[in-house]
Amino acid sequence: GRLLYLNALEGTENVELSIVAEFGEVSVNDQTRVLSLDENDNPSWLKPTPLDAGANPDGNDSETLLNGTDLDGLIDTADNTSKNDGALFCSDVIGLANGNVMAVGGTDYYSEPGIDGLPLGVAELEGIKNSRIFDEETNTWSQSGDMTFGRWYPSLVTMGNGNVFVASGVTKLLKPVYPDEPLNSGRNVVQTETYDPCAGAWTQNPSTADRSLPLYPRMHLLPNGHIFYNAGGQAFNPFGQGYDQALWNIVASFNPDTQRWNDIGYAGLPLRLDEAGLGQLSSTLNITNLSLDQVGSLLGDVLDSPTDLLTSAADLGVSEDDLRMAIAGGMRGSTSSTMLPLKPDASGNYNEVELLTAGGVPSYAVLTNPGGYLPTDQTRIDTVTTNGDEIGYESRLAGPLNQPRWYGTNVVMPDGTVMVFSGGNRDGVVAPGLEGPIRTAEQFNPETGEWTEMATGHRARTYH
Known part of the structure; x- marks a missing residue:
């Protein structure tokens, strides 16, 4: 009967001039609380440990454009502070079978580029790889295995065998350019991963499980164990976000046994597609x-x-x-x-x-x-x-x-x-x-x- 609460955009009150120019420096990791209501709906609050769910206390290995280099006084400030490298903002949250709660992904804030010597720059929100588990009996957060890809705004689905499937999210929200992986620039994370709660570890699925999806894609577990994508999600209308987002119109199902997506059709319209899709x-x-x-x-x-x-x-x-x-x-x-x-x-x-x-x-x-x-x-x-x-x-x-x-x-x-x-x-x-x-x-x-x-x-x- 209790409610786990996650704050977001923590530190906004520290902005004096512009959230775009300052938030990469002044933001802090989001706070968590547990709310209880008695029989008369009177509230009481409890503070979990740690309050910010404990991700990346030593900083995050950010994927920056400048990679820490100084370019005519412009730098990336990803390593300036560790107080905002593990925010719960835009993680996805799911209940596990034992009553615990799992939060996957989230945000690392920094400025890219920044101005050398000044707490100003252009804010960046980078998706993080963390997965963390809230134990409802002890009111504590613990870190579980990291994903291969940092994800901001992914979606989770608990599969029939109790494992957790994660899809989409973006590693860099405002400037999605990846010098080491140019083909992945300008779009969301297409690779999917599977979490085993017993082992506490993630496994990257094979390339047949890759799929371009919107942020926070609307997915459901079907009775046959497949995962269904229902052509909904965050689309950043009317300007868009990904160069391949026309693919988001196609409803599809994922078969965990074959680790393969099957294109079904253009959402809402009575025409079926085969696996060739495009x-x-x-x-x-x-x-x-x-x-x-x-x-x-x-x-x-x-x-x-x-x-x-x-x-x-x-x-x-x-x-x-x-x-x-x-x-x-x-x-x-x-x-x-x-x-x-x-x-x-x-x-x-x-x-x-x-x-x-x-x-x-x-x-x-x-x-x-x-x-x-x-x-x-x-x-x-x-x-x-x-x-x-x-x-x-x-x-x-x-x-x-x-x-x-x-x-x-x-x-x-x-x-x-x-x-x-x-x-x-x-x-x-x-x-x-x-x-x-x-x-x-x-x-x-x-x-x-x-x-x-x-x-x-x-x-x-x-x-x-």
């Missing part, structure tokens, strides 16, 4: 029978509301249903992706999964990623069926949200409904602070396929 990608763009002239006419409307886009489509002779599904298809940036409660078949087996995707910023299907700046109110349900290693996939639209929502947080309730909380009315990564907060929660009923507005929160909370 060779057939262009054909998915024809699913709504749009001509090139029609596509060109529609591109000018993609940053406007879906209503305006539908009006333009009607003028061009494109059906509203086709266009609604096209908008719902493809990668959804900063969206929810929630597995609805599983239902057994007549034999008592679980072979069908329904994944609810609501809100976020669409890619409009006719575009590569990233999508626009404004979120959508659309709700898409993807049905994934498993028969051994074979996977079926189809999508349908459900009732829309009562208002478009960027980065809402979904919670499955005991009665099978889904609540969504918070978020914003535009992409908050582009201009932080300008995303209008959405305080009214909504409830999705899987039986009716409709959303109902619920209570309104007292405080504005716009991020996930």
Whole structure:
């Protein structure tokens, strides 16, 4: 009944002029606390040991561009301080089978380049390799095995055998240039790794397990033991982040036995791909029978509301249903992706999964990623069926949200409904602070396929 709490952006109060110029020097590792509520919901707090989860007390071996060299007074300051080399900010957190909590990845802050002799420069956020475990019985953090790759904003999935699968993340967020690995520059970490809780160690998976994915990719464990990527994640709309992010539109499953990904199709659209994937990608763009002239006419409307886009489509002779599904298809940036409660078949087996995707910023299907700046109110349900290693996939639209929502947080309730909380009315990564907060929660009923507005929160909370 207790809650483990991780702070973020610790040290922001130390910034005097500019967070971009100073945060690499003045930031400190994030703090943790444990919250308990008594029978009357009165709170009490406990301080774990160590407070910052203990990563990299002697500094982090950062992958810097300048590699410590002085270039006309400009240096990297990665080794200036060790107080911000192991922040929990943008780690992923998962529960282990024994009740402990595991945090993987996180942030090393520094300035690159910096100014020699001054605590100023250009901030960099580097993903770290650490994995750390919180013991709920002793309220202590301990370090476990390091990953091969530093990851900022990865995703974790507990597999059927209890091992933990990690994918994506980025090693350098603001300046993703890797002189020793130029092919990996300008994109997220494509290599995946597997953690064995018994051995406390990570193993890098073979190259067949590599995949380009958005930050914080939306992944789910399927009943057959495969891991399903549901074409959602952090996309940094509308400017993008990775040169290969068009691949993020493709839903896929990972088979832990063969250590191989299988491309299934362009998210939301009824066309299957074989394992070649990219060779057939262009054909998915024809699913709504749009001509090139029609596509060109529609591109000018993609940053406007879906209503305006539908009006333009009607003028061009494109059906509203086709266009609604096209908008719902493809990668959804900063969206929810929630597995609805599983239902057994007549034999008592679980072979069908329904994944609810609501809100976020669409890619409009006719575009590569990233999508626009404004979120959508659309709700898409993807049905994934498993028969051994074979996977079926189809999508349908459900009732829309009562208002478009960027980065809402979904919670499955005991009665099978889904609540969504918070978020914003535009992409908050582009201009932080300008995303209008959405305080009214909504409830999705899987039986009716409709959303109902619920209570309104007292405080504005716009991020996930």
